[in-house]
Amino acid sequence: MRVPVSNSLPISCIAVVLLGGVLAACQSKTDSGAVATQLDKKFALVAPQDSPGTWYRCYRGTLGPKTITLHLQALPAGTENRTSTRFVGSYSGADGQPYELSSDYDAIITPDSVVVHDRSPELLDDNSNGPVWRLHRNGKELLGTRAGQPVQLREVELPGSTSFISLYFLDSVAAYPTQPKSVHGRTSLHVLVPTNGPEAARSALAAGMLRGLRGDSLDTNAVPSSPEQFWQQQRSAFRKEYQQSVTDLTKDRPAEPDTSTDAPSYNYMLRYEDQVATHVFWNQQNLLSLGFFAYSYTGGAHGNYGTSAVTFDTRTGRALRFxxxxxxxxxxxxxxxxxxxxxxxxxxxxxxxxxxxxxxxxxxxxxxxxxxxxxxxxxxxxxxxxxxxxxxxxxxxxxxxxxxxxxxxxxxxxxxxxxx
Missing domain, CATH: 3.90.640.20 (Heat-shock cognate protein, ATPase)
Structure with a gap:
């Protein structure tokens, strides 16, 4: 089940990585041997890359006396209006039970630091606070503490795991384009693109992941040809819906603001937010489990959110549902x-x-x-x-x-x- 999200928005993308053109150019041929050689040399140096500020990495090591595996993802400043990098993650010990991690909203994080909290209910105290991880990135190592216990982790590729590049797209649209200080609605998309494994299985997996982002419950619907096309569809749909909402709300907007109640102002209610992201829960031994997180704010006291999970058999790329x-x-x-x-x-x-x-x-x-x-x-x-x-x-x-x-x-x- 995917939480209903208000899909749609406009035209000033931050951090869009266009893979299709590079990959197509790498595979193209020409009748001119000299030109072909030059192109081959040029594109041989161009590998698919993460969008700035976002990545996925797997770490393994020790938390105190225990051995753990940590799946950690970074999302760039700007997500959820944050001023610094946001981290989300999932870790597990020998029993295979995953525990959630994420950054505090107002955390100030330096370039080489990772500060996250446990979010799983069974680990929270009476004030709903989880243990704090304070880590420092040193090359391929993550070193620090969790609630006073030493943490020593190193980046690894687990047997039978899937490698990814991490793409992030962000756009906003003005509610009142002629007003310099207009409130905006925003939409964002975070996509992981698999980069290893047999071509047929990898293609099936990539298509299944796009279906998961879209909230499909079946594997029979056609999917966009690339993350970029998926983003264009999401952005266009958000823009259309947002502009219609602005039109509808403006009809009843009072000439003077109402200061007699604590109700959200019209401007606040038009700060629509539409987020879709991919989270890694498990990734080893041909088993990949992902969460497709969706958040939507379309006015009112708070937004709606939820995670739709899908497990994939990476030997075939097939989605394994209930x-x-x-x-x-x-x-x-x-x-x-x-x-x-x-x-x-x-x-x-x-x-x-x-x-x-x-x-x-x-x-x-x-x-x-x-x-x-x-x-x-x-x-x-x-x-x-x-x-x-x-x-x-x-x-x-x-x-x-x-x-x-x-x-x-x-x-x-x-x-x-x-x-x-």
Whole structure:
């Protein structure tokens, strides 16, 4: 399920990397041998590159006495109106349970530093604060502390992992183009493009990732030919919708601002925001799990957000969704496992009724799920089973409990679930 987002916007892109032309030029031929040689030499030096300020890296090392794997991504200044780089990440230990990391909104981050907080509910204190990671980048190393414990990590390429380049697009449109200080709406897109593996599998994976960004639940719909084309579609749709919203709101806009209430001003309500981004949750042993994050603000008290997860078998590039992962008629057993897991995440005893801390009396089985090599994570977006303040809930169930419910031939635990 993708959270509804207001897609669309205008014409001043910051950081657009056009890969199609470079790759096509590298593959083109000419009747002139001299010209061809010059072109080949020129384009041989041009490799696909990350957009400025954004990248994906995998690190492995120690957190105190434990060995962990960290998937870390940087997004450039400007995302969510931030003045410095934003980091998001996911790390796991030997049990394969992923934990979320992200930067504080107002964090001031120097070029070689990484400051993030744990965001997973089971690691938060009574004030909803998670342990702080204070790291320094030294070449391929990440060194520092997490809540006083030493952290020593080094950049690695895990066996069976997928390499990416990270592309970021940003654009804005003025609500009132003739006014110098007009409020703006903004749209942004963050795309990861796979760069290794067999061509057929890589192409299928790239197409599946674009479908995930678009929120498709099927693999049969045609997809844009490139991230750039996808961005042009998103930008155009946002612009059209935003301009229509401005027109509609302006009809009822009072001549003088209303200062009698605490309601958001018209200008504030027109600060529309449309963000779509790709987050890496798991990436090894031919198993790639991604989260397609979407945020939309279209007026009101706050925006809406959510993450739609998809797991890919990178041997083929095929998306593995709920029906591909679990055997038919598994919901009843999954509901029991998920109730046990959500109580563990939220520190609730078995004696407390579910509807005393959630919106439900029985734990629903989310089909918004992704795999790790050691289990599965079920995602519940805000309002789905809990309040907006509770945030997005991600519930991990170990593979040992899931194994009787899994379909065969899944690329997990360094091998496959054998056919029964």
């Amino acid at each position: 029906p591909d992962i679990f055997r038919p008629n598994s919901d009843a057993q999954l509901s029991v496992l998920l109730e046990q897991a959500v109580r563990r995440v939220l520190h609730q005893p078995a004696t407390t009724k579910l509807d005393e801390f959630l919106f439900v009396k029985k734990m629903p089985v989310s089909h918004n799920v992704y795999l790790t090599s050691s289990g599965a994570v079920f995602i519940y977006t805000p309002y789905e089973i809990a309040s907006y303040a509770r945030g997005e809930l991600r519930v991990f169930v170990p593979q040992a409990q899931l194994r009787p419910l899994l379909k065969p031939n899944l690329p997990i635990s360094g091998g496959e679930v054998s056919q029964r």
